[in-house]
Amino acid sequence: MTQAQTSAAQSQQMDNKTPMKLKEKRPMKMKTRRTMTAYSFLLVPLIFFICIRFFPTLYAFSMSFTTQNVNGFTIENYRILLRDGVFWKSVWNTCKYVIITVPLQMAFGLILALAIERVRHFRWFYRMIYFLPYITSTVAVSWVWRLMFDPSVGFLNQFIGLFGIPAQNWLTDPKEALYCVCAVMIWQSMGFSMLIFMAGLQGIPKHFYEAAKIDGANRWKVFWKITFPLLNPTIVFLAITGVIQALQTFTQIQNLTASSGASAGGPLNSTVSIVVYMYKTAFQEFNMQYASAVAVVLFLFILLVTLVQMKVLNKTYEY
Amino acid sequence: MKRKTSIGNLVIHLFLLVGVIVVAFPFIWMIVSSVKSLPDFYRFSFWPEKVNLSAYKYVFQETDYLRWYLNSIIVGAVVTISCLIFNSLVGYTLAKHKFPGAKMIFILILSTLMIPTEMLVIPWYLLGVKVNLIDTYLGIMFPGLIEAFGIFLMRQYMLSIPDDLLEAARIDGMSEFRIWWRIAIPQVKPALSALGIVTFLGNWNAYLWPVIAVTTDQMRTLPVGISLYATGDSGGIQWNTIMAMSTLAVIPMIIVFLIFQRKIVEGITLTGMKG
Numbered sequence: 001m002t003q004a005q006t007s008a009a010q011s012q013q014m015d016n017k018t019p020m021k022l023k024e025k026r027p028m029k030m031k032t033r034r035t036m037t038a039y040s041f042l043l044v045p046l047i048f049f050i051c052i053r054f055f056p057t058l059y060a061f062s063m064s065f066t067t068q069n070v071n072g073f074t075i076e077n078y079r080i081l082l083r084d085g086v087f088w089k090s091v092w093n094t095c096k097y098v099i100i101t102v103p104l105q106m107a108f109g110l111i112l113a114l115a116i117e118r119v120r121h122f123r124w125f126y127r128m129i130y131f132l133p134y135i136t137s138t139v140a141v142s143w144v145w146r147l148m149f150d151p152s153v154g155f156l157n158q159f160i161g162l163f164g165i166p167a168q169n170w171l172t173d174p175k176e177a178l179y180c181v182c183a184v185m186i187w188q189s190m191g192f193s194m195l196i197f198m199a200g201l202q203g204i205p206k207h208f209y210e211a212a213k214i215d216g217a218n219r220w221k222v223f224w225k226i227t228f229p230l231l232n233p234t235i236v237f238l239a240i241t242g243v244i245q246a247l248q249t250f251t252q253i254q255n256l257t258a259s260s261g262a263s264a265g266g267p268l269n270s271t272v273s274i275v276v277y278m279y280k281t282a283f284q285e286f287n288m289q290y291a292s293a294v295a296v297v298l299f300l301f302i303l304l305v306t307l308v309q310m311k312v313l314n315k316t317y318e319y
Numbered sequence: 320m321k322r323k324t325s326i327g328n329l330v331i332h333l334f335l336l337v338g339v340i341v342v343a344f345p346f347i348w349m350i351v352s353s354v355k356s357l358p359d360f361y362r363f364s365f366w367p368e369k370v371n372l373s374a375y376k377y378v379f380q381e382t383d384y385l386r387w388y389l390n391s392i393i394v395g396a397v398v399t400i401s402c403l404i405f406n407s408l409v410g411y412t413l414a415k416h417k418f419p420g421a422k423m424i425f426i427l428i429l430s431t432l433m434i435p436t437e438m439l440v441i442p443w444y445l446l447g448v449k450v451n452l453i454d455t456y457l458g459i460m461f462p463g464l465i466e467a468f469g470i471f472l473m474r475q476y477m478l479s480i481p482d483d484l485l486e487a488a489r490i491d492g493m494s495e496f497r498i499w500w501r502i503a504i505p506q507v508k509p510a511l512s513a514l515g516i517v518t519f520l521g522n523w524n525a526y527l528w529p530v531i532a533v534t535t536d537q538m539r540t541l542p543v544g545i546s547l548y549a550t551g552d553s554g555g556i557q558w559n560t561i562m563a564m565s566t567l568a569v570i571p572m573i574i575v576f577l578i579f580q581r582k583i584v585e586g587i588t589l590t591g592m593k594g
Contacts, residue, residue, distance in 0.1 A: 034416060034417070034418060035418040035419065037416070037495045038412050038416040038418040038421070039418070041408055041409070041411075041412040041416075041495075041496075041499075042409060042412055042424065044405070045405055045408070045409045045428075045465050045470075046424065048405075048464065048465045049427070049428060049431060049465070049467075052439075052443075052461065052462060053431040053434060053439070053467075054427075054431070055442075056439045056442030056443060056446070057434050057438065057439065057442075059442040059445075060438050060439065060441060060442050063441070063442070112335075112338065115331050115334060115335055116335065118327075118328070118331050119328060119331050119332060119335070120328070121332075122332070122335075124580070126335050126339065127584070128576075128577070128580060129339045129342055129343055130338065130339070130342055131584065132342070132343070132346070132573060132576070133342060133345075135520060135572060135576050135583065136346075136569045136572055136573070137523070137524050137541065137542055137545075137565075137568050137569060137572065138524055138526065138542070139524075139526055139541075139542035139543075139545050139546045139568075140349075140542070140545060140564070140565035140568045140569050141345065141565070141569070143545065143546075143549055143561050143562075143565055144345045144346070144348065144349040144562065144565055145345060147348070147349075147352060147558055147561070147562065148345060148348060150558075152361075153360040153361060153363075153558065155348055155365075158363055187342065187345075191342075192587070195584060195587060195588055196588065199588045247435075248435060248436075248437055250437070250526070250527055251526040251527065251542075254526075254530075254546070255546055255549075255550075258550050259550050259556070260550055260551055275437045275527075278437060279527070282440075282441050282444075283444075283531060288441050288445070291441055292438075292441055295435075295437055295438040295441065296438070298435055298437055298438065299434065299435060299438050302433065302435050303433060306433050
């Protein structure tokens with residue numbers, strides 16, 4: 001790949017040298033030459049984007065309108081989708097993942113950022129520890145959490161046993177499993193929110209706080225009247241990226257709930273998300289057409305969020 | 320007055336320390352569990368009866384763990400280098416060259432950010448099967464070789480390079496390619512290193528596409544290897560082996576993070592904020 005790049009680059013250089021000498025003779029061609037150069041730089045990436053992004057997108061759309069048995073256009077997949085209980089379960093679960101994880105990871109992130117801003121010592125230490133889960137492999141830490149949640153050998157049941165709380169089934173209980181997955185997601189991503197909030201807090205000019213102090217505002221008031229409104233862009237950014245990420249939840253669910261005997265999303269589909277359902281349909285049941293229809297629904301969700309983002313972001317920048 | 324603030328400070332420290340224990344505990348539990356023997360798990364004590372390294376021995380001797388590690392390093396390194404070269408080249412061209420169609424190309428590239436990977440994996444898989452890319456390094460790598468977000472980031476930084484600098488190089492007779500490589504690239508080094516860190520981390524942890532693109536044991540990347548080993552074992556879950564695998568995957572990352580903490584945090588904040 002890199003070799004192709006360098007050889008392309010070399011030929012590029014040669015292409016450039018020849019017209020360079022002709023420059024004085026034909027200044028008219030200057031603009032065309034610059035355009036040629038630009039397009040020769042963009043050629044490989046453009047082909048890449050067309051082949052690896054645009055064409056597959058169109059292909060996924062068109063495939064969702066076909067079935068394995070019938071050739072040609074059909075909306076059969078979408079018709080089945082409407083009556084598919086597991087699909088609706090996955091949509092509802094995905095909404096739950098978004099509603100539970102996004103506000104909580106942002107709230108924890110903000111509290112941690114504010115707390116770390118207030119202390120003078122060990123800042124780097126706190127920042128490092130809280131950020132650690134974010135950079136470690138999701139698969140590895142999901143398995144660590146799975147061991148912690150294990151009803152018979154896990155740490156959590158031993159721990160709550162100390163307080164006399166009866167042992168829970170955690171990931172194997174359909175009522176609790178989704179919240180366990182959420183806990184792992186929040187644990188892993190709150191460090192990221194913290195980091196972004198810390199950067200946001202540092203961006204607030206100090207004289208705002210000084211002015212508030214002179215006016216005699218208490219801490220509570222300073223937070224709600226100054227800090228919070230000025231963090232608005234940060235909050236919007238974290239909310240949008242958080243929602244898009246939660247909509248795509250897959251790795252945690254796959255590693256927390258799949259085993260040799262049961263596929264991901266269990267028990268009783270209580271943790272299945274849109275992406276997990278799509279993955280299972282495509283690569284375990286090999287119904288690529290139906291899975292494409294599921295993927296198109298996910299795409300529409302993300303598109304909706306992106307459109308909201310554009311609206312909200314434009315508004316934020318106005319003041 | 321002064322006393323009050325120091326007590327307040329103490330309370331915050333206490334709060335943060337409790338949080339540190341909650342956040343760091345799974346890592347400690349992971350390491351402790353990796354040196355337990357299987358019966359130790361049913362003794363319900365925190366510490367193992369005695370340190371038992373058999374899980375590590377098993378990982379190195381009976382599984383392809385080192386190969387998975389190597390695969391992850393190869394994939395991460397190649398994709399990162401490719402992204403740095405192509406993203407900065409495209410970003411530079413879009414920022415500093417005026418040509419018909421520039422704006423349209425930029426919008427086209429940006430619009431791909433809206434397409435979720437999840438929607439593309441099925442066409443990629445079918446393509447991969449057709450051109451024999453399944454179970455090859457290129458098969459794992461190809462979707463990430465050029466990346467729209469990176470292009471956007473590089474374009475933003477390239478815009479701040481003064482045009483006079485580039486024009487001066489042009490008058491000196493430097494080729495356009497050399498101007499990009501010698502003049503533009505050094506100007507955006509911080510953004511490049513940030514992009515490199517984020518790209519490598521993303522690929523190191525990538526799961527959805529690698530788990531689809533690989534069918535043989537040998538070609539698995541580290542996350543895929545751990546995941547499929549752990550779910551594939553029908554004879555009961557070997558917790559100590561899985562924890563040894565996780566420890567070996569996580570600890571080097573933590574060490575690298577400790578060494579390059581400032582750069583990594585800067586990189587993630589930078590790219591995060593620009594998103």
